[in-house]
Amino acid sequence: MIPAPVDGAWAWGAAAAWVALWGLNVGLVRAGAGATRPGRAAISAAFGVAVLVLWEGAVRGWQIPEVILPAPSVIAATIRGSLPLLWGDFVQTIVKGGLSGYAIGCSAALVTAVLIDRSPFLTRGLLPFGNFVAALPIVGIAPIMVTWFGFGWQSKAAVVCAMVFFPVLVNTVAGLAAAEPMQRDLMRTWSAGYLQTLLRLRLPAAMPFVFNGLKIATTLALIGAIVAEFFGSPTRGMGFRISTAVGSLALPMVWAQIAVAAAAGTAFYGIVALIERQVTFWHPSQRGRG
Amino acid sequence: MRAALPVLAVLAAVVVLWYLGAVWLNAQWTIDQAARAGRTVTFWEIVADAMGQRRPLLPPPHQVGAALWEGIAGQPVTSKRSLVYHAVVTVEATFAGFLLGTAIGILLAVGIVYSRVLDLTVMPWAIISQTIPIVALAPMIVVVSNRIGIGDWLGVENRLVSKTIIAAYLSFFPVLVSMVKGLRSPDAMQVDLLATYNATGWQGFWKLRLPASAPYFFASLKVAVAAALVGAIVGELPTGAVDGLGARMLVASQFGQPLLMWAALFAAAAVAGVLILAVAAVERVAGRRMGVRP
Numbered sequence: 341m342i343p344a345p346v347d348g349a350w351a352w353g354a355a356a357a358w359v360a361l362w363g364l365n366v367g368l369v370r371a372g373a374g375a376t377r378p379g380r381a382a383i384s385a386a387f388g389v390a391v392l393v394l395w396e397g398a399v400r401g402w403q404i405p406e407v408i409l410p411a412p413s414v415i416a417a418t419i420r421g422s423l424p425l426l427w428g429d430f431v432q433t434i435v436k437g438g439l440s441g442y443a444i445g446c447s448a449a450l451v452t453a454v455l456i457d458r459s460p461f462l463t464r465g466l467l468p469f470g471n472f473v474a475a476l477p478i479v480g481i482a483p484i485m486v487t488w489f490g491f492g493w494q495s496k497a498a499v500v501c502a503m504v505f506f507p508v509l510v511n512t513v514a515g516l517a518a519a520e521p522m523q524r525d526l527m528r529t530w531s532a533g534y535l536q537t538l539l540r541l542r543l544p545a546a547m548p549f550v551f552n553g554l555k556i557a558t559t560l561a562l563i564g565a566i567v568a569e570f571f572g573s574p575t576r577g578m579g580f581r582i583s584t585a586v587g588s589l590a591l592p593m594v595w596a597q598i599a600v601a602a603a604a605g606t607a608f609y610g611i612v613a614l615i616e617r618q619v620t621f622w623h624p625s626q627r628g629r630g
Numbered sequence: 631m632r633a634a635l636p637v638l639a640v641l642a643a644v645v646v647l648w649y650l651g652a653v654w655l656n657a658q659w660t661i662d663q664a665a666r667a668g669r670t671v672t673f674w675e676i677v678a679d680a681m682g683q684r685r686p687l688l689p690p691p692h693q694v695g696a697a698l699w700e701g702i703a704g705q706p707v708t709s710k711r712s713l714v715y716h717a718v719v720t721v722e723a724t725f726a727g728f729l730l731g732t733a734i735g736i737l738l739a740v741g742i743v744y745s746r747v748l749d750l751t752v753m754p755w756a757i758i759s760q761t762i763p764i765v766a767l768a769p770m771i772v773v774v775s776n777r778i779g780i781g782d783w784l785g786v787e788n789r790l791v792s793k794t795i796i797a798a799y800l801s802f803f804p805v806l807v808s809m810v811k812g813l814r815s816p817d818a819m820q821v822d823l824l825a826t827y828n829a830t831g832w833q834g835f836w837k838l839r840l841p842a843s844a845p846y847f848f849a850s851l852k853v854a855v856a857a858a859l860v861g862a863i864v865g866e867l868p869t870g871a872v873d874g875l876g877a878r879m880l881v882a883s884q885f886g887q888p889l890l891m892w893a894a895l896f897a898a899a900a901v902a903g904v905l906i907l908a909v910a911a912v913e914r915v916a917g918r919r920m921g922v923r924p
Binding site: 365366370374378382383386387388407408409432460461462463464465466468469472475476477479480481483484486487488533559562566567568571579582583589591594595598601602605606608609 | 635636637638639640641644655687741744746749750751752754755758760761762763764766767769770772773774777778852853859860864867875876879880882883888891892894895898899902903906921
């Protein structure tokens with residue numbers, strides 16, 4: 341079924357390393373490392389290392405050509421060798437296109453949610469509509485935005501803006517309804533006005549929902565920024581680099597960009613999750629964590 | 631019924647805003663044309679013109695509707711100009727990816743629920759996998775799956791394989807998360823009851839955990855099918871594909887045919903709606919079989 345490896349030492353060595361790391365993980369779990377935060381991190385990191393080792397061993401052992409799957413060591417060397425290029429693409433796509441679109445789209449959604457929340461009629465109408473639009477393949481508007489706003493980062497920001505708007509809107513509207521009637525009554529007994537109730541009770545109560553939307557939006561933002569570059573971009577940017585590198589079969593460069601995208605995506609999500617922990621420390625899902 | 635009126639009002643507002651936007655965005659072209667011809671135009675001429683340009687910046691709803699109708703009913707469904715043809719190509723990949731992704735999601739969820747080791751090793755990486763913008767991987771998946779020739783081996787088109795992989799990648803995660811939650815939803819009391827019945831682990835899974843996870847499962851399926859469609863469309867973009875709704879959008883954008891582009895976009899939206907409704911229908915039927923009372 342699987343052909344014998346060309347370079348047996350690498351193949352079997354990697355397989356042995358995989359088994360050893362898996363054994364280590366089983367041992368760690370048995371020893372109760374899953375109960376602490378560093379323990380959990382160590383277990384998942386060991387799995388990541390095991391995958392990399394297996395990958396490297398398979399590529400070297402079976403001499404897989406670089407145009408199909410480059411080894412992790414080759415990808416790492418490419419990243420080291422082209423840092424300025426990767427940085428330029430990162431700034432163009434993630435910072436200019438992704439982050440600015442994310443900021444505009446999310447703040448527009450928050451403001452819209454607070455505004456339509458005043459009218460129950462609009463809320464009832466916009467919620468099903470927003471839920472439906474949130475499920476649509478909005479990424480398809482990328483070519484339209486490119487014709488409207490040109491090849492620069494503005495069109496990417498516009499796509500991101502449209503992609504993140506509805507998930508954040510729907511979640512915020514749901515969140516604004518989360519404060520309990522009892523709590524609202526209490527605010528009224530203190531003769532708090534609309535604004536005070538909003539700022540002191542309802543917005544804080546809505547935060548778990550809002551952050552849920554914001555976290556979903558982080559991934560969407562990166563997808564939108566990269567896809568929009570497939571429809572036209574200046575001669576830099578991650579989507580541009582990926583499509584041209586694939587065209588010339590420079591797979592290590594593609595993987596280097598993927599590594600950057602993965603790191604950026606994870607970091608972006610991690611930062612939002614971190615802010616969430618600070619803001620919604622009172623919520624049951626955040627309490628009792630190490 | 632209570633929700634119908636507000637939703638209709640919102641839809642009407644969207645259409646009105648859309649018309650206003652069409653006039654606003656398309657006016658510049660009319661004004662430029664008139665300036666080139668040395669004429670001036672009145673406001674009403676601009677409005678009239680904005681409703682029927684051949685290459686508008688923002689086509690008004692009725693033009694999109696006409697293009698959509700032309701693409702669906704005006705062609706034989708086997709024609710390459712028919713949106714039905716392209717939709718079928720995309721839906722094929724969506725279904726294949728949806729089935730594959732759902733299967734992977736369920737298998738992983740069962741593994742995670744029954745093995746603490748899998749839970750601690752795989753779950754964090756499953757979460758990280760979703761923060762990676764899959765579209766960065768899409769062109770490479772396309773090239774590599776063409777090169778390895780998985781499609782020839784399976785007896786299908788290579789393009790279908792790459793789109794399927796991307797759709798499966800996007801759709802496995804919601805199923806995984808919901809199934810883990812669903813399989814863990816029976817409380818200790820119920821698990822204890824099965825233990826007093828001397829039920830085996832297999833019976834516990836089959837008669838308690840799996841039925842208990844059904845509501846979570848169907849809720850995630852709706853998300854997964856929408857995600858699979860996005861995956862299939864994105865998978866068509868960087869591939870040089872000529873068939874499928876995503877390819878249709880790309881080609882129309884490159885050849886400056888905004889009406890075709892908008893028609894393909896709305897066709898994709900309609901397909902998403904139909905798929906979600908289909909899953910909801912399956913959910914209702916399955917729920918009735920399992921004795922859910924409305």
